[in-house]
Amino acid sequence: MSRIIVCLKQALDVAELKADATTRRLITAGVPRKISDFDKNALEEAVRLKEKMGSEVFVVTVSSEDAKTTLREALAIGADKAYMVTDPSFEDSDTLVTSYILAETVKRVGGFDLILCGEASVDSYSAQVGPRLAERLNIPLVTYVRKLSLDGNIVTAERSLEDCYETVRTKTPALITVTGETNEPRIPSLMAIMKASKKEIVTWNAESLGISKEKVGENASAIQVKEVLAPKMERKKIVIKGETAAGVAERLAEALIKEGVVGR
Amino acid sequence: MSEHKGVWVFSENRDLMLELLGKGRELANELKTELAAVLFGHDLGNLPHELIGYGASRVYLLEHPLFKGLQAEPYVGALTTLAKKYIPDIILIGSTKRGKEVAARLAARLETGCVPDCTHLSIDKSGSLQMGRVVYGGNAAATQVCRVKPQIATVPLRVFEKPQREEREGEVIKVDAELEQPKTEVLEVKGIEAPAVKIEEAKTVVAGGRGVEKKEDFRILDELAEVLGGQVAYTRPLCEDRKWFTDWVGLSGHKIKPALYIGCGISGVIQHVAGIRDSQVIVAINKDPEAPIFEIADYLVEGDLYEIVPALSATLKKMLKTS
Numbered sequence: 138m139s140r141i142i143v144c145l146k147q148a149l150d151v152a153e154l155k156a157d158a159t160t161r162r163l164i165t166a167g168v169p170r171k172i173s174d175f176d177k178n179a180l181e182e183a184v185r186l187k188e189k190m191g192s193e194v195f196v197v198t199v200s201s202e203d204a205k206t207t208l209r210e211a212l213a214i215g216a217d218k219a220y221m222v223t224d225p226s227f228e229d230s231d232t233l234v235t236s237y238i239l240a241e242t243v244k245r246v247g248g249f250d251l252i253l254c255g256e257a258s259v260d261s262y263s264a265q266v267g268p269r270l271a272e273r274l275n276i277p278l279v280t281y282v283r284k285l286s287l288d289g290n291i292v293t294a295e296r297s298l299e300d301c302y303e304t305v306r307t308k309t310p311a312l313i314t315v316t317g318e319t320n321e322p323r324i325p326s327l328m329a330i331m332k333a334s335k336k337e338i339v340t341w342n343a344e345s346l347g348i349s350k351e352k353v354g355e356n357a358s359a360i361q362v363k364e365v366l367a368p369k370m371e372r373k374k375i376v377i378k379g380e381t382a383a384g385v386a387e388r389l390a391e392a393l394i395k396e397g398v399v400g401r
Numbered sequence: 402m403s404e405h406k407g408v409w410v411f412s413e414n415r416d417l418m419l420e421l422l423g424k425g426r427e428l429a430n431e432l433k434t435e436l437a438a439v440l441f442g443h444d445l446g447n448l449p450h451e452l453i454g455y456g457a458s459r460v461y462l463l464e465h466p467l468f469k470g471l472q473a474e475p476y477v478g479a480l481t482t483l484a485k486k487y488i489p490d491i492i493l494i495g496s497t498k499r500g501k502e503v504a505a506r507l508a509a510r511l512e513t514g515c516v517p518d519c520t521h522l523s524i525d526k527s528g529s530l531q532m533g534r535v536v537y538g539g540n541a542a543a544t545q546v547c548r549v550k551p552q553i554a555t556v557p558l559r560v561f562e563k564p565q566r567e568e569r570e571g572e573v574i575k576v577d578a579e580l581e582q583p584k585t586e587v588l589e590v591k592g593i594e595a596p597a598v599k600i601e602e603a604k605t606v607v608a609g610g611r612g613v614e615k616k617e618d619f620r621i622l623d624e625l626a627e628v629l630g631g632q633v634a635y636t637r638p639l640c641e642d643r644k645w646f647t648d649w650v651g652l653s654g655h656k657i658k659p660a661l662y663i664g665c666g667i668s669g670v671i672q673h674v675a676g677i678r679d680s681q682v683i684v685a686i687n688k689d690p691e692a693p694i695f696e697i698a699d700y701l702v703e704g705d706l707y708e709i710v711p712a713l714s715a716t717l718k719k720m721l722k723t724s
Contacts, residue, residue: 359514386712
């Protein structure tokens with residue numbers, strides 16, 4: 138039986154972010170977290186492979202916070218077992234450090250044929266953890282995949298690039314990052330949610346993985362975030378009204394001509 | 402003192418390579434150091450000397466047929482070897498999907514950081530590279546630095562301007578590196594038809610979202626775009642959920658900054674807004690008074706796009722003819 142590990146990021150729900158009106162500083166405290174969008178596509182793809190060929194699907198998440206709610210959702214979608222790797226010392230780790238913790242985790246889980254990740258996370262969108270993890274594990278990597286199949290130890294994947302679709306073949310164990318085009322993630326049924334509550338969530342921390350505190354967190358990270366500000370978005374917000382569509386259109390057209398953005 | 406010296410640029414995309422040389426030249430001047438282009442490929446002809454004309458003082462050149470397949474491993478391997486030998490301070494890499502993969506893997510091998518999709522690059526007082534990028538689905542701009550060297554940043558197409566070509570002196574250094582074999586085999590490449598005019602270059606963009614009920618209905622947006630001499634664009638759901646089109650505008654797609662953007666039946670989720678934020682004038686046409694796009698628009702029309710858009714085309718046609 139093949140084993141698929143899906144790496145999930147517990148990302149900030151960016152739609153819920155607010156900024157301080159005067160300083161423009163972003164307020165991230167109290168913002169809800171969710172499975173990062175493309176990671177959900179990765180999970181859905183893993184569960185589909187499982188349904189087709191009886192693989193086992195494990196999900197892994199690395200976080201400085203508790204991630205049980207997120208992992209329960211992943212189990213309801215169809216994962217068989219979850220690994221929650223959490224330690225307060227992981228806070229503010231960059232992708233260099235996060236990929237290190239993930240590598241130690243999947244090595245400990247072991248026996249995998251495929252590792253699936255989302256192409257990038259919905260909050261920081263850096264598209265780095267997947268490639269960095271493949272490098273640390275020294276296994277083949279296929280990024281931006283929109284179609285995936287597994288036949289024995291042969292992986293075939295179609296990549297979605299800017300100017301082409303590229304079909305590649307490689308051997309397991311391999312790491313694949315998937316795009317949002319890959320599939321439409323399912324919404325788990327009530328039955329699936331109930332069944333998920335009986336599935337196992339293994340909890341590990343830095344110590345149980347033999348990771349020293351000096352190697353994680355902000356101090357071990359290469360990237361330092363100096364400032365995160367809400368962008369300035371000053372717009373005129375002029376409401377165009379009228380009795381008829383023609384009237385509205387005329388007023389809008391006049392305004393646009395005055396702005397100098399239509400005509401030559 | 403750090404032994405890391407010089408600014409390097411690398412991209413498998415030629416336009417991006419030139420744009421990186423423009424920005425790289427600026428950074429190198431500020432740091433009083435050299436600007437080098439790293440060029441891998443096959444049968445490159447006069448390209449190394451062209452790169453000198455566009456600002457490189459040095460070109461590290463490696464030609465081999467293995468680079469033709471564009472698979473990551475030969476590129477990552479050769480970049481790693483060169484970076485360990487010549488020890489650059491800064492490496493700028495073009496932010497194509499292939500480029501982002503190469504950058505992340507290079508950063509992993511050099512055990513350093515990488516800030517992707519930078520839209521601002523400058524040197525701070527301590528001589529470090531300050532990297533600005535959009536995060537949180539377009540909700541914020543982050544400024545980051547990299548404490549380890551080399552400092553790696555990736556830069557998307559059309560963020561920085563292509564420099565003027567000049568008569569310049571420079572040296573082409575043919576380098577030798579043992580090439581890493583790809584771990585994947587390419588079976589097939591299907592080209593995606595590119596639109597005649599790149600959406601990033603359009604002065605006017607008429608964009609349609611979920612409010613457009615049928616694919617055929619885009620003819621009314623096409624008509625408006627034609628009257629204005631502009632281009633039509635789409636949101637991600639129309640491409641990914643409805644599969645009507647392949648290319649969308651937004652955080653994960655094309656980022657545009659036209660003089661005029663008209664959003665029709667677009668709610669304005671932040672991921673879309675991240676792709677249109679820099680437009681000069683934003684017009685929003687939507688039936689829903691609560692649509693978030695109204696928060697970021699200059700002109701707000703609460704109404705049915707099926708009535709407003711044709712009326713606007715008709716009016717503009719008349720006005721532009723007489724003016």
